[in-house]
Amino acid sequence: MITAAPAPFGQSSGPTVRRVNDPLHGDLLEVSMGPQHPSTHGVFRMDVTLDGEVIVKLKPVFGYLHRNHEKIAENTSYLSSMPYTDRLDYLCSMSTNWAYAMAVEKLSGQAVPDRAQYLRVILAELTRIVNHACLVGFLFNDLGTSFTPLLYAFREREKIIDLFEALSGSRMMCNYQRFGGCRVDPTPEWLAAASKLVDNFPRFLDEYETMLTGNEILLARTQGVGRLDPKHAVNAGITGPVLRACGVNYDLRKVDAYGFYPRFDFRVPLGEHGDTYDRYMMRILEMRESVKILQQAFKVLPAGPIMDPKAKLRGFRPKPGETYGRLEGPKGELGFYLLSDGTPNPYRYRVRPPSLINLTLLEEMCLGHTVADAVVILGSIDIVLGEVDR
Amino acid sequence: MLGSGIIKGLAVTAKNFVGSYFVPERMVTEQYPEDRPKLPENYRSFPLLVSETAEDPMGTLRCVACQICEKECPPQCIYIEKSKDKKPDATGKMQLYPVVFAIDTSVCMSCGLCAELCPFDSIKMDQVFEVAATNRFAGLLLNREQLAKSNAYYHSIRPVEAAEVDARLAADRQAAEAKAKAAAAAKAAAAAAKAAAPAAQPAPAPVAEAPKPPSPAA
Numbered sequence: 229m230i231t232a233a234p235a236p237f238g239q240s241s242g243p244t245v246r247r248v249n250d251p252l253h254g255d256l257l258e259v260s261m262g263p264q265h266p267s268t269h270g271v272f273r274m275d276v277t278l279d280g281e282v283i284v285k286l287k288p289v290f291g292y293l294h295r296n297h298e299k300i301a302e303n304t305s306y307l308s309s310m311p312y313t314d315r316l317d318y319l320c321s322m323s324t325n326w327a328y329a330m331a332v333e334k335l336s337g338q339a340v341p342d343r344a345q346y347l348r349v350i351l352a353e354l355t356r357i358v359n360h361a362c363l364v365g366f367l368f369n370d371l372g373t374s375f376t377p378l379l380y381a382f383r384e385r386e387k388i389i390d391l392f393e394a395l396s397g398s399r400m401m402c403n404y405q406r407f408g409g410c411r412v413d414p415t416p417e418w419l420a421a422a423s424k425l426v427d428n429f430p431r432f433l434d435e436y437e438t439m440l441t442g443n444e445i446l447l448a449r450t451q452g453v454g455r456l457d458p459k460h461a462v463n464a465g466i467t468g469p470v471l472r473a474c475g476v477n478y479d480l481r482k483v484d485a486y487g488f489y490p491r492f493d494f495r496v497p498l499g500e501h502g503d504t505y506d507r508y509m510m511r512i513l514e515m516r517e518s519v520k521i522l523q524q525a526f527k528v529l530p531a532g533p534i535m536d537p538k539a540k541l542r543g544f545r546p547k548p549g550e551t552y553g554r555l556e557g558p559k560g561e562l563g564f565y566l567l568s569d570g571t572p573n574p575y576r577y578r579v580r581p582p583s584l585i586n587l588t589l590l591e592e593m594c595l596g597h598t599v600a601d602a603v604v605i606l607g608s609i610d611i612v613l614g615e616v617d618r
Numbered sequence: 619m620l621g622s623g624i625i626k627g628l629a630v631t632a633k634n635f636v637g638s639y640f641v642p643e644r645m646v647t648e649q650y651p652e653d654r655p656k657l658p659e660n661y662r663s664f665p666l667l668v669s670e671t672a673e674d675p676m677g678t679l680r681c682v683a684c685q686i687c688e689k690e691c692p693p694q695c696i697y698i699e700k701s702k703d704k705k706p707d708a709t710g711k712m713q714l715y716p717v718v719f720a721i722d723t724s725v726c727m728s729c730g731l732c733a734e735l736c737p738f739d740s741i742k743m744d745q746v747f748e749v750a751a752t753n754r755f756a757g758l759l760l761n762r763e764q765l766a767k768s769n770a771y772y773h774s775i776r777p778v779e780a781a782e783v784d785a786r787l788a789a790d791r792q793a794a795e796a797k798a799k800a801a802a803a804a805k806a807a808a809a810a811a812k813a814a815a816p817a818a819q820p821a822p823a824p825v826a827e828a829p830k831p832p833s834p835a836a
Contacts, residue, residue, distance in 0.1 A: 308692040311729030376631060383646050394658035397743065403729050411734070412660060439630040442623030542690065542735055 256284065259599075263292045267370050267603040270613030274590075274602065281598045286591040290584075293617040301577040306332055306407070306544050309577070314401040316579060317615040319362055320355040322392070323557045325405035330486065331553025331564035332407045336546040338539060343532045344409040345488045350422070350525045351404065352487075352555070353518040354388050357429065359558035360469075360511040360518075361385045363610045367508060368440065370607035371449055377440055384432045391422050408539025423526040429519050437512060450505035454593040454605035458502065464589050468560025468582050469514060470609055473499035473506040480556035487555070491528075492521045507608040545572055559583055559610050579618055583611040659776050662730045662743035664723050665696075665765065672768035677705075679766060680740035682713040687732035687741055695725035696732065707738070711794065719762035724754060739783045745775045 262273035271292035277285035297316065301309040313328045314321035326348050333340060340348075365381030389399045395414055396402040404411050414422075440446060456466070458474040471478055479496040481489040497513035499506030548570045554563035560582025567576035586609050593609075594602040637644040648655060665687075670678035683700040699718035707713040733743045744767070751757025773780040 304692060305690065308690055308731065311692050311727060311731065314729075380634075386646070393661060395660065397658075397660040397662040397730060398728065401727070401729070403731075435630055439627040443627050444620060444623050447623075542686065 261599075261602075262289075267607070269366065269606070269611055272606075272611065272613055272616070274606070276594075276599065276602065278599065281600075283594050283597055283599065283602055286594050286602065288587055288590050290587075290613070290616050293613045295618065297618040298577050298579065302574055305542075305572045306546070306574065307541055309574075310405070311401065311403045314403055315614055316581065316618060317557065317559065317562075317583070317612045318400055319612055320359045320558050321400060321402045322351040322355040322404060323555065324562065325402065326352055326487075327553060327555045327557065327562045328564050329405040329407055330555060331551055331566050332546070334553045335549060335551040335566050335568055336407065336544070338408045339536050340409055341533050341536055342488075342530050343413075344534045344536075346525055346529045347410050347414070347534065348405065349488055349492070350522060350529070351392075353521050353525070354391070354422070354426075356518045356558040357515050358385050358388050359610075360515050363607075364436070364508065364511050367604070367607040368446075370603045371446065377436070380432075380436060380439070384429070387425055391418065391425065394418055394421075406535065406539065406541065407544065409533070409535035413534045419526065419529065423523075426519055426522040426526065430516065433512065433515060433519075441509075441512070446508075447505065449601075449604060450503065450508060450608075452501070452503050452505075453597060453601050454504045454507075454608065456502040456589060456593055460589065460592065461502070465585050466560070466589060468557070468586065468610075469510040470507060470560065470586050472496065473510045474502035475500050480554060480561055484554065484556075492524050494521050504604055504608040511610075543572065545570060550576075554580070557582055559612070559615075560586055579615075581615040581618065583609075583613075584616045587611055587616060657745050659778060661745050662733070663728055663747050664726055664744050664749065664760075665721055665732055665741050666744040666767040666772070667719060667762060667765040668740055668742055668769055668772050669766045670769055672770060675766035675768065676763065679715060679719075679762070680707065680738050681716050681719060681762075682707055682738055682740070683716040683719075684738070686735055686737065690731055690735050692729060692731065693725050693727055695722045696720070697722075716762060719765060720759055721765060722759050723749065724758040739787065742772055742776070742779075 257278045259276050259278055260273060261267075261276055263271040265273075271290075273289040273292070275287040275289055276283050295315075297312055301312060304312075310325060310328060313324045317324050332338070361381040361384055365378035365385075368377035369375065392402055392404075393399045395412055395418055396404040397412075456470070456474050458471075458476050461471050461474050462476060467478065467480075475498050477496060477498055480486065481494075482496060494517045497510055497517065499510055546568045548568055550565070550567045552563055552565045554561050556562075561580065562582055563580035565576070565578040565580065566574050569575040590606065590609065593605050597605065634644060639645075668680050669675040670680070683698055685698050685700075688694075688696045688698050697718065697720045698716050701715045701717045704712040704714055707715075728743070730743050732741045736742075749758075769780070769784070772783075
């Protein structure tokens with residue numbers, strides 16, 4: 229381990245050369261991983277300082293995908309921001325839509341019909357499955373299994389995405405939720421297809437786990453790698469599966485009991501060690517719980533309207549006030565803070581992105597590990613740069 | 619035994635590999651240019667403007683240049699100029715029409731808000747997805763001549779929705795005609811009553827008022 233103090237960062241553009249106490253010790257090397265690096269999940273950069281192959285300092289750098297989302301939303305109507313929220317976390321637009329719709333509904337006191345509430349739960353859980361399947365696939369990609377687990381995961385994801393396309397018109401940019409309900413009523417055929425898919429999904433999970441969970445290379449590469457201390461995680465505001473992998477029982481579906489989640493019987497899986505393996509297992513277990521929720525939801529989905537008749541699409545002006553709507557997204561607590569001054573545009577619009585906040589402890593998790601482990605740790609945190617940079 | 623997990627995993631991949639030749643549900647790849655995907659009815663790509671007939675698309679555009687889509691479009695890719703004169707729309711009411719209606723499809727993000735908000739069922743989402751152009755400015759800036767598609771085409775891509783829209787428009791037209799007829803009848807009745815009233819009295823004015831013909835616009 230390194231005993232010397234870290235070098236002042238960013239003083240030279242080339243490799244930093246400095247003396248360390250051990251005369252046989254080599255120099256530290258600064259490497260800029262990213263933004264065009266295949267394992268950084270988008271345009272994300274890690275400025276790492278290496279001692280041999282071991283990371284002694286890591287600085288996450290982001291902002292390469294900044295699109296001014298919050299300012300744009302302050303200059304358009306409430307409804308016009310809805311398609312932009314698809315582009316935050318582009319893997320799970322249905323939950324992001326719901327979080328935004330929930331914030332606006334809270335602001336205006338808008339009621340939501342029962343059928344729409346159930347549909348939201350169904351779509352949010354399908355989105356969770358999509359996201360976790362993707363994440364697990366990409367995590368194995370980062371581990372060096374070139375594409376086989378990813379393609380298995382994408383095969384299943386594609387089926388759900390096709391359902392989204394049939395329902396909302398777009399595979400990923402769904403733009404489906406509205407203030408006071410949902411946009412399109414699913415046909416009975418759609419519901420039957422979705423229900424069949426959900427019933428078959430555990431088969432895929434079993435196959436996937438047979439293929440990978442017992443794999444010795446996976447265990448060697450992930451167990452004990454990237455440990456996160458629960459106290460540290462809570463202190464930094466980490467949420468979602470990354471927090472639950474440390475053993476902290478905090479799931480907004482239980483804590484806030486938003487939507488119709490109290491009507492469903494499901495458990496919150498918890499990890500113990502907070503390492504990369506626990507974070508991987510957390511995703512697999514959450515997918516199983518999502519399947520349970522979905523099976524219950526398809527049984528009790530009531531008939532009825534999907535849109536509150538009093539809901540207004542155009543010329544929507546909530547009363548002055550502020551609100552914070554949040555839900556348990558697939559990546560963690562996804563929140564929208566809105567400040568209304570009575571005009572058609574929000575006065576202030578702020579997103580609490582789980583990916584960005586979960587990234588803040590990346591250095592703590594990576595210190596002392598090799599570069600190859602840093603890639604795996606980053607993969608297990610589950611970031612989407614559209615949401616990190618907004 | 620060390621390595622048993624790897625062997626189990628290899629068995630799964632071998633099963634999938636063999637299955638990908640024989641089991642239909644494992645054959646997931648579509649041979650795209652040869653096999654065209656069957657698009658769901660809700661699929662949306664870029665906006666189109668519905669015209670009643672294919673022969674005279676510019677004369678029968680449903681658009682009345684109300685500019686709601688222009689205002690609500692999130693990336694602001696629609697540009698409309700209103701006409702100075704008016705012409706009858708789908709329900710027979712005198713309305714403006716767009717002299718210029720342009721959509722920059724290089725900016726459009728296919729969200730479908732314009733189609734959702736259009737109160738005249740004029741702007742709808744198309745389903746074309748092979749939209750390459752050789753010029754990125756003029757080739758992707760579509761004006762109303764390029765955007766206009768006939769109602770028959772709209773029926774061909776979205777049969778269920780188009781049938782609903784046609785039924786709604788027909789009902790509107792009928793209601794408008796019935797209203798016009800009722801208004802005309804009421805006017806005629808009022809005029810007749812007016813004409814009859816002086817005739818019943820002992821004729822202070824020798825010239826009886828001729829009943830006005832009901833105006834067609836009423």
